[in-house]
Amino acid sequence: MTGEHRATRHIVVMGVSGAGKTTVARGISELTGLRFAEADRFHPEANVARMRAGIPLDDADRWPWLRDLASWMAARHAEGVSTVLACSALKRAYRDVLRQGPPEVEFVHLDGSAELIRDRMTRRTDHYMSASLLDSQRAILEHLDPDESGMVLEVALPPDELVAAAVAQLGLPPAERWDLTGDSPTLR
Known part of the structure; x- marks a missing residue:
């Protein structure tokens, strides 16, 4: 395809550590065939070491x-x-940076x-983020503003219900409507 992009969707599942994002x-x-990535895997080792030590990250x-x-993205x-x-994606400013990637992020x-x-x-037992950092994350959390594309789901729901609710509210097609051949899922 020259000069044009196939329709894509870019979803960020956000919240404090322990909310069930992954x-x-x-x-x-x-369910949908969208390419998954865990943002924590993009952190440099220095950030991981700070969080392991219970030291909150700063904006820098x-x-x-x-x-x-x-x-x-x-x-x-x-x-x-x-x-x-x-x-x-705890702050609006962080989400603004993420929106600088693809044309639209939900x-x-x-x-x-x-x-x-x-x-x-x-x-x-399998995560470096200490429970002691939850309060610092909640302190900086800025909820979605009305002009931000997205939704809020209650974490008390079982994971399968959260997934189903997100897929339904986002209007994402099920995997059978995606061409999953090769390494690039696209909508059929």
Whole structure:
């Protein structure tokens, strides 16, 4: 295709650590064929070391990471590939950086009680993010503004219900409507 892009969708499943972003984003990917990425995997080792030590990241730590995520989505868009990204995207300014990637980004904000999320975090064994950082994340969280494309889902729902609700509210077609041949899922 020269000079034109196939229609793509770019979804960011956002919220504080422990909200279920990765689980829901993977579920959306499995149901729809959108290319999944975990934003945490884009962090430089210095950021990971800080979070492992219980030290919150500051904006200077986050800007290059957010730009890398926006670039990843933009590159997939240029390939005609739709994406779903699990990313905290806690502040409007962070989401603005993500929107600098593909032409349009839609957000699914997983939100719920601090108690429920803290409980989930303390039971995790496979993640470097300490439950002690939950309060710092909640302190900087800026909910979606009315002009931002997205929705809020309650994290108390079971993961399969969250995935189904996100797919339905976003109007995403099921995987059978996507051409999953090769490495670039496209809408049929």
